[in-house]
Amino acid sequence: xxxxxxxxxHLPSSPFNRNAPAAPPIEQWAVGDxxxxxxxxxxxxxxVENDNAAVLVDFSGRKGRILSPFAKLAKL
Numbered sequence: 001x002x003x004x005x006x007x008x009x010h011l012p013s014s015p016f017n018r019n020a021p022a023a024p025p026i027e028q029w030a031v032g033d034x035x036x037x038x039x040x041x042x043x044x045x046x047x048v049e050n051d052n053a054a055v056l057v058d059f060s061g062r063k064g065r066i067l068s069p070f071a072k073l074a075k076l
Contacts, residue, residue: 026052027052027070027073027075028052029045029048029052029055029070029075030045030048031045031046031047031048032044032045033045033075033076034075034076035057035073035074035075035076036073036074036076037057037059037064037066037072037073037074038072039072040057040059040062040064041059041060042059042060042076043057043058043059043060043064044057044058045057046058046063049065052068053067053068054066054067054068055070055073057073
């Protein structure tokens with residue numbers, strides 16, 4: 001049988017004691033915003049649904065509805 005190490009010392013400067021990073025701010029979209037999407041390319045916001053739950057974007061004639069979270073969509 002092995003002996004237990006006893007009580008462990010907690011170091012305040014330990015890298016494992018870091019707080020979780022703050023959540024990024026929620027992106028707010030408005031009609032007319034120019035955007036870039038990883039898959040669809042450049043576009044313009046033509047409608048915002050349910051307090052930024054989804055946006056409708058016109059990508060050069062092709063319309064796409066992008067749902068929150070907007071990981072692949074960036075405002076220009």
